[in-house]
Amino acid sequence: MGKQLFLILNFVLLWWWSSITISGSYSQNQTDRLALASFKNAIHEDPFGVLSSWNDSTHHCEWQGVFCSKRHPGRVTSLVLRSQGLEGFLSAHIGNLSFLRVMVLQNNSFHGEIQPQIGNLFQLRNLDLSNNSFRGPIPSNLSHRLNLEILNLIDNQLVWGIHFDLGSLTRLKQLLLSKNSLVGPIPRWIGNLSQLQELSLAENELSGEIPKELSRLKRLILFQLRSNKLTGEVPTGILNVSDLHVFSVSHNQLWGIFLNDVGTASPSLYFLGASYNLFTGMIPSTLTNATGLKNLILLNNNFHGPIPKNLGSLKGLYVIALGLNQLQDDLSFISSLANCSNLKTLGVEWNLIHGSLPRSFSNLSTIKRISMSGNHIKGSLPLALGNLFNLSFLGLIDNFLTDCIPHSIGALSNLQQLHLSRNMFTGEIPSSIGNITSLGLLDLSSNIFQGYIPQSLGNCKQLIELDFSNNNLIGSVPAEIVGLSSLSIALSLANNNLSGSLPLQVGSLKNLGKLDLSYNRLTGLIPASISECLVLERLHLEANSFHGQIPEALRPLRGLKELDLSNNNFSGPIPSFLAELPLLEYLNLSFNQLEGQVLEHGVFLNASSVSIYGNTKLCGGVPSLKLPLCKSSSSKKSSSTKARVIYWVAGTLLCLALLLLCLAIFYHKKKQTTTIASTSLSFENQFLRISYEELLRATNRFSETNSIGKGRYGTVFKGILDGGATVAIKVLNLMQRGALRSFISECRTLGTIRHRNLVKILSVCSGVDFRGNDFKALIYEFMANESLEEWLHLGTIG
Numbered sequence: 193m194g195k196q197l198f199l200i201l202n203f204v205l206l207w208w209w210s211s212i213t214i215s216g217s218y219s220q221n222q223t224d225r226l227a228l229a230s231f232k233n234a235i236h237e238d239p240f241g242v243l244s245s246w247n248d249s250t251h252h253c254e255w256q257g258v259f260c261s262k263r264h265p266g267r268v269t270s271l272v273l274r275s276q277g278l279e280g281f282l283s284a285h286i287g288n289l290s291f292l293r294v295m296v297l298q299n300n301s302f303h304g305e306i307q308p309q310i311g312n313l314f315q316l317r318n319l320d321l322s323n324n325s326f327r328g329p330i331p332s333n334l335s336h337r338l339n340l341e342i343l344n345l346i347d348n349q350l351v352w353g354i355h356f357d358l359g360s361l362t363r364l365k366q367l368l369l370s371k372n373s374l375v376g377p378i379p380r381w382i383g384n385l386s387q388l389q390e391l392s393l394a395e396n397e398l399s400g401e402i403p404k405e406l407s408r409l410k411r412l413i414l415f416q417l418r419s420n421k422l423t424g425e426v427p428t429g430i431l432n433v434s435d436l437h438v439f440s441v442s443h444n445q446l447w448g449i450f451l452n453d454v455g456t457a458s459p460s461l462y463f464l465g466a467s468y469n470l471f472t473g474m475i476p477s478t479l480t481n482a483t484g485l486k487n488l489i490l491l492n493n494n495f496h497g498p499i500p501k502n503l504g505s506l507k508g509l510y511v512i513a514l515g516l517n518q519l520q521d522d523l524s525f526i527s528s529l530a531n532c533s534n535l536k537t538l539g540v541e542w543n544l545i546h547g548s549l550p551r552s553f554s555n556l557s558t559i560k561r562i563s564m565s566g567n568h569i570k571g572s573l574p575l576a577l578g579n580l581f582n583l584s585f586l587g588l589i590d591n592f593l594t595d596c597i598p599h600s601i602g603a604l605s606n607l608q609q610l611h612l613s614r615n616m617f618t619g620e621i622p623s624s625i626g627n628i629t630s631l632g633l634l635d636l637s638s639n640i641f642q643g644y645i646p647q648s649l650g651n652c653k654q655l656i657e658l659d660f661s662n663n664n665l666i667g668s669v670p671a672e673i674v675g676l677s678s679l680s681i682a683l684s685l686a687n688n689n690l691s692g693s694l695p696l697q698v699g700s701l702k703n704l705g706k707l708d709l710s711y712n713r714l715t716g717l718i719p720a721s722i723s724e725c726l727v728l729e730r731l732h733l734e735a736n737s738f739h740g741q742i743p744e745a746l747r748p749l750r751g752l753k754e755l756d757l758s759n760n761n762f763s764g765p766i767p768s769f770l771a772e773l774p775l776l777e778y779l780n781l782s783f784n785q786l787e788g789q790v791l792e793h794g795v796f797l798n799a800s801s802v803s804i805y806g807n808t809k810l811c812g813g814v815p816s817l818k819l820p821l822c823k824s825s826s827s828k829k830s831s832s833t834k835a836r837v838i839y840w841v842a843g844t845l846l847c848l849a850l851l852l853l854c855l856a857i858f859y860h861k862k863k864q865t866t867t868i869a870s871t872s873l874s875f876e877n878q879f880l881r882i883s884y885e886e887l888l889r890a891t892n893r894f895s896e897t898n899s900i901g902k903g904r905y906g907t908v909f910k911g912i913l914d915g916g917a918t919v920a921i922k923v924l925n926l927m928q929r930g931a932l933r934s935f936i937s938e939c940r941t942l943g944t945i946r947h948r949n950l951v952k953i954l955s956v957c958s959g960v961d962f963r964g965n966d967f968k969a970l971i972y973e974f975m976a977n978e979s980l981e982e983w984l985h986l987g988t989i990g
């Protein structure tokens with residue numbers, strides 16, 4: 193018996209060995225080799241050289257990414273080339289690999305259509321072409337690939353509908369078509385794919401209703417229809433699937449009551465996303481049957497009624513986002529959250545929540561983000577607020593909160609944004625806020641704060657926006673605050689009772705977009721250092737007691753859009769540079785003691801942009817201002833012949849000067865192209881001057897190691913300028929269609945980009961490189977890794 197077994201075993205081993213040696217010698221069948229060769233031919237970029245092993249001296253079964261059959265020597269069963277940066281077309285000859293079971297080309301840059309010959313791959317089980325740039329429709333004759341288990345075409349540019357019938361693919365487990373441009377309805381036959389576990393159709397333009405047939409899919413794990421144009425109700429029973437993990441229908445136009453179904457949902461459900469729809473009904477307390485729930489995201493619907501008191505029995509909760517509904521309750525549910533040891537986000541903003549913050553509020557020690565703005569919350573902030581030491585965002589705008597901010601707030605050492613505006617807080621602003629050095633945004637506006645502005649705020653070196661407007665603050669503007677060079681979005685102290693003069697340190701606000709000190713009792717001259725606030729767009733000093741002439745120091749502020757100096761004691765003439773500020777669209781000089789001639793060009797041409805009332809000694813200007821004529825201009829007419837002579841002489845001189853200038857420019861240009869390429873800056877004064885050569889040095893000649901990312905329109909390099917500053921440099925690939933448009937639009941929106949995304953453009957380099965080609969680059973302040981991805985993405989919007 194044992195001997196027989198031994199013989200059999202021997203035999204099996206022998207057979208196995210021989211099969212290996214046969215496959216080692218390979219058959220003469222060239223079909224697959226030829227197909228692979230033309231697959232390679234259609235690829236024109238191979239940055240990592242993965243296809244260099246695909247050469248004549250090697251058998252195709254040994255080519256990288258190619259795997260062959262043991263039983264059918266020389267026949268390819270798998271082709272796996274993930275993340276190789278391959279760029280090119282998918283060859284139609286791929287359809288000749290008739291033994292192919294697995295084809296994975298994920299995360300490359302294939303473009304063109306998915307060849308219909310792919311429908312000839314009878315054995316195909318796994319087709320993964322995700323993260324490429326395939327265009328056109330999904331090939332319809334895939335529907336005959338009865339063995340197909342995985343179809344992953346996520347993140348391509350596929351169009352048209354899912355119009356053909358894949359309903360016969362009875363083995364299909366994953367149908368993943370997210371992030372394309374598919375239109376039309378979700379076909380009913382999907383309900384016939386009885387093995388389906390993952391259905392991902394998110395981020396397309398699918399419309400119509402969710403077919404009720406989908407509730408037959410009893411094996412679903414992932415159900416993702418986010419960001420489409422679906423309407424109607426969610427079919428009942430769709431959540432009643434024993435193993436469902438992810439249910440996401442956010443950002444559609446779905447309506448009806450569907451949450452009652454959650455009561456029967458599986459304990460595996462951990463993501464429930466239904467935000468930005470028109471859902472109604474209450475949040476049922478049976479929700480807690482879904483014991484595994486981690487993310488409850490129901491933002492922006494019409495849910496009403498109370499918040500389940502037992503929510504906290506879902507111990508795994510990570511995100512609770514119920515904002516922008518009509519939930520009507522007090523905050524007692526918070527007590528139940530004490531055991532949710534993973535809770536990071538709690539949002540109930542813009543509902544009808546009333547009552548006060550329970551003391552247990554300060555026991556949510558893991559929480560990072562609390563958002564409760566726009567409710568009817570009253571009472572005070574808990575004294576132990578400082579226990580929430582993980583907190584990075586606290587939003588309580590538009591409530592009825594009273595009393596002082598507890599001193600313990602200084603212990604929130606991770607806090608980045610504090611929004612408390614439009615409440616009824618009183619008392620002094622606690623100086624301990626200055627201990628929160630991570631603070632980026634501090635908004636205490638529209639309350640009843642009293643006393644002095646704490647100087648300790650000068651320690652908040654990350655602060656980019658500070659708003660204390662509409663309070664009862666007294667004392668002077670602390671030099672420590674106007675010395676905070678990090679301030680870049682806005683500094684507003686408007687509508688208080690501040691006195692004294694504007695400190696010299698205002699010149700440190702080099703990145704600031706908006707400075708509003710209006711409606712206070714400030715006096716003195718405007719410091720000349722204001723000329724260093726080069727990116728200022730809005731300057732509001734109205735309703736104070738500043739005096740002196742309108743300072744020349746405003747001349748370099750070429751980005752100014754709004755300038756309001758009204759209701760002060762400014763005197764003297766209107767300086768001519770005000771007419772030369774290119775972006776100025778609102779100028780208010782009313783109620784001062786200005787005198788002399790009103791200019792007639794620039795912003796002054798448009799009477800609706802300029803206000804100069806209440807300055808009794810002004811004259812001239814465009815007629816619609818209805819000012820008296822100036823005396824000096826009327827005396828000109830008498831000596832017209834004399835004037836003509838003067839004009840003639842001046843004109844001739846001017847022509848001569850222009851000629852000389854042209855010659856100089858011509859000579860300069862020539863020098864530029866023949867010797868060293870230099871660069872010119874399109875935004876003269878506002879930015880650092882950086883040349884192409886300096887960029888070369890900074891980035892080690894744009895070396896690969898300095899590259900930190902690639903966007904659609906260019907590459908981003910990290911570099912160190914001659915001065916030692918670390919910057920990120922986005923070099924535009926001008927061959928790419930749309931790149932130039934992207935450059936122009938980014939330049940045009942310089943200011944707004946900084947505001948929205950907190951990325952500062954330091955400079956713009958636009959000129960020619962050493963080869964004489966056009967070269968354009970944007971130079972940003974270098975951001976730490978965390979936010980890098982976000983703004984790289986920003987850089988790719990065209």
Ligand SMILES: *[C@@H]1O[C@H](CO)[C@@H](O)[C@H](O)[C@H]1NC(C)=O
Pocket residue numbers: 220221222223
């Ligand atoms: C190669 O394989 C194909 C498909 O299996 C077959 O039709 C053809 O006859 C084979 N050729 C040779 C030379 O074996």
Ligand SMILES: *[C@@H]1O[C@H](CO)[C@@H](O)[C@H](O)[C@H]1NC(C)=O
Pocket residue numbers: 244245246247248249250
């Ligand atoms: C062919 O590929 C093999 C295996 O990768 C490699 O060692 C060899 O250098 C390549 N030959 C040529 C000519 O590229």
Ligand SMILES: *[C@@H]1O[C@H](CO)[C@@H](O)[C@H](O)[C@H]1NC(C)=O
Pocket residue numbers: 275276277278299
């Ligand atoms: C995608 O491929 C690129 C190489 O082309 C690689 O750098 C990147 O990390 C890949 N992305 C992922 C998520 O694998």
Ligand SMILES: *[C@@H]1O[C@H](CO)[C@@H](O)[C@H](O)[C@H]1NC(C)=O
Pocket residue numbers: 222223226227284285287288309
């Ligand atoms: C491979 O496929 C192409 C296009 O489908 C066809 O024209 C060609 O004859 C095929 N080659 C072989 C060797 O089978």
Ligand SMILES: *[C@@H]1O[C@H](CO)[C@@H](O)[C@H](O)[C@H]1NC(C)=O
Pocket residue numbers: 298299323347
């Ligand atoms: C595919 O692209 C998406 C973003 O579009 C990205 O999140 C994902 O990591 C990418 N996957 C791979 C494997 O590259």
Ligand SMILES: *[C@@H]1O[C@H](CO)[C@@H](O)[C@H](O)[C@H]1NC(C)=O
Pocket residue numbers: 308309311312333336
């Ligand atoms: C799929 O379509 C292509 C092109 O229309 C055709 O050559 C091929 O025979 C079709 N395959 C099947 C299985 O229908």
Ligand SMILES: *[C@@H]1O[C@H](CO)[C@@H](O)[C@H](O)[C@H]1NC(C)=O
Pocket residue numbers: 359380381384
């Ligand atoms: C789904 O399958 C049933 C039978 O199993 C069949 O009657 C029906 O036509 C199929 N529906 C679709 C849309 O293919």
Ligand SMILES: *[C@@H]1O[C@H](CO)[C@@H](O)[C@H](O)[C@H]1NC(C)=O
Pocket residue numbers: 428429432453456
């Ligand atoms: C949920 O499934 C159970 C058993 O599978 C069934 O009894 C119940 O009727 C279903 N509920 C709904 C709402 O479909």
Ligand SMILES: *[C@@H]1O[C@H](CO)[C@@H](O)[C@H](O)[C@H]1NC(C)=O
Pocket residue numbers: 455456477478481
């Ligand atoms: C859901 O929870 C309720 C009480 O909260 C309970 O009565 C019911 O049996 C639970 N249903 C299931 C399916 O577990």
Ligand SMILES: *[C@@H]1O[C@H](CO)[C@@H](O)[C@H](O)[C@H]1NC(C)=O
Pocket residue numbers: 504505527528529530531
């Ligand atoms: C938290 O858990 C403890 C122990 O499991 C339990 O006694 C307590 O009642 C729970 N608290 C809440 C608010 O659910």
Ligand SMILES: *[C@@H]1O[C@H](CO)[C@@H](O)[C@H](O)[C@H]1NC(C)=O
Pocket residue numbers: 530551552555
């Ligand atoms: C908050 O936590 C403290 C200690 O961690 C505990 O003594 C207190 O009872 C908790 N408060 C509430 C309201 O749960």
Ligand SMILES: *[C@@H]1O[C@H](CO)[C@@H](O)[C@H](O)[C@H]1NC(C)=O
Pocket residue numbers: 599600601602603624627
């Ligand atoms: C703030 O920091 C100061 C010292 O820098 C310290 O004395 C004070 O206790 C801190 N306040 C808080 C509330 O942490």
